[in-house]
Amino acid sequence: MRTHGAVPHPVRVFDDETPAVANLDPALLGALRRAATDAAADGVELVVNGGWRSREYQARLLAAAISKYGSEREAARWVATPETSAHVSGDAVDVGPSSAWAWLSSHGAAYGLCQIYRNEPWHYELRPEAVEHGCPPLYADPSHDPRMASAFGDAQ
Template identity: 60%
Template sequence: MSRTASAPLKPSVAVWGVILALVLVCAVSVGAALHQSAAGADRSVPGTVPAQGPGPGPAQDPAEVVADGVVTEEDGILPDGVTAFDGAYPGITRLSPDLLDALRRAAEDAGHQGIVIHVNSGWRSPEYQDELLKQAVSQYGSEAEAARWVATAATSAHVAGEAVDIGSFDAVAWMSEHGDAYGLCQTYGNESWHFELRREAVGGGCPAPYADPTEDPRMQG
């Protein structure tokens, strides 16, 4: 005897409700993960501009250092939005006069082209530099790796008032192209935001940057 094929069962309204709920839960979870990832990407290290390597500039966000009560603006911490013309911060006023003059001339000319040159970090106290180095060792796992990003207080150009970290991509790009006209040169290939004064660069161009601070003879002290 032949058997008539039964009609396929249709999912009930309740089953469809469960499926829809699972889809919504998955969508919310994925969205939250993406938001958290993007937020983490925005919190780059110190004062700065995302670039090559595991972290741009010092390994600790200056705001977090302040929150810990370790160092303050008197040690060179700079809030967001500071320029070379802000005279209220030791991080700016304690830069070497020649460097500050060159930076202000560059910033004025850049401003005529709609580029604002913010300074994320300038002069630092030895205590501030020590704290940044300690944080770098913790972040990168060893003193050797940390040395690629943060100098000791004894060797740091920031502590000597001879270096500035420039903020924003457009400002770094402008300085990379025009900085030599003011004697301002990128010192390290892995820190595109870090500029120092090289007087011989005016008319002669900037020297090739070191790959990172460990190649700089001044860091061997």
């Protein structure tokens, strides 16, 4: 399953052997590694809990979320479809632990790393314009993100 992007245990940001890290968009990975290096100087370790995912793995995560939350509408608040997921394209990373979230919340924009969803403090995407202009406003959850329009229709 690891080859599909599963991360059963947190991995280092510099782990080139783990597909979830190695298959991230190069610009995102570069920004993440620069941030991780600077965070380490502040005594904070950033690890990857999720990154790139195959379409198949994303579909399994979505099916599990539908089962857990009881509907596609509720699942859409937490898990995107394979067609819309920024993880499938390698454009999103889930970091930990909570000290890393706090560090990135304060410093991430300087690297273009932005939290996107209010309900997911671990989920970061690259927004290069944030370096000069700050991160965009947060969506309440993925179901409010216009990029997440899916087979479910408008989940809002």
